[in-house]
Amino acid sequence: MFELFRPTFQAKSLDSISVDQLVQQGIRGLIIDLDNTMTPWNDLEVGPKVTEWFEKVHAAGIKACVVSNNKRKQRVAVVADRLGIPFVFRATKPRRRAFRAGMQIIGTEKEDTVVIGDQLFTDILGGNRLGLSTILVVPISDREFIGTRLMRRAERVLIWLMKRFTAAKPHSPKAR
Ligand SMILES: [Mg+2]
Incomplete structure (x- = not known):
């Protein structure tokens, strides 16, 4: 059951993900979460590092689409438009x-698309359910939607369980 919550990769931030490596892995499309992945929660400002990273993504010929659970179309649209990428809001x-x-919007397939987001229960679980590669990033800020904050507690428990689960590997003969 843990497998569905396990990201394929982890990164410190969106802009720390190597675009060259994405290209080498044959990635052509990115499904990217908005709040706390691209911008601080409910903030319209896109940082210079994120803007620069998207320029590299565009230059590499990789397509990106914002997929956000945020219900406010305008909020999602402003950020996506600023970066020149399409978006899906109220994503559930x-x-x-x-x-x-x-x-479908960016014209890529499961095999060459990666999901990037800061939450195990939405971004990573959703991407894994569909059989996509997933990259978990550290949330940009502590400020969050109240529902998300509650979810973080469950997330911490899950991470603890996953660590224990992984630690329960048999000892190697050398260690004995
Ligand atoms: Mg998020």
Whole structure:
């Protein structure tokens, strides 16, 4: 059961993900979460590092689509427009529908698309359910939607369980 919550990769931030490596892995499409992945929660400002990172993404010929659970269309649109990328709002992640919609917009397939987000229960679970690669990033800020804050507690418990689960590997003969 833990497998569905396990990201394929982890990164410190969106802009620390190597675009060259994405290209080498044959990635052509990115489904990217908005709040606390691209910008601080409910903030319209896109940092210079994130802007620069998207320029590299565009230059590499990789397509990106914002897929956000945020219900306010205007808020999602402002950021996406600023970066020149399409978006899906009110996505109801971890449901799979919006991930499929995102891939359809940018014209990529499961095999060459990666989901990037800061939450296990929405971004990572949703991407994994659909069989996509997933990258978990550290949330940009502590400020969050109240529902998300509650979810973080459950997330911490899950991470603890996952660590214990992984630590329960048999000892190697050398260690004995
Ligand atoms: Mg988020």
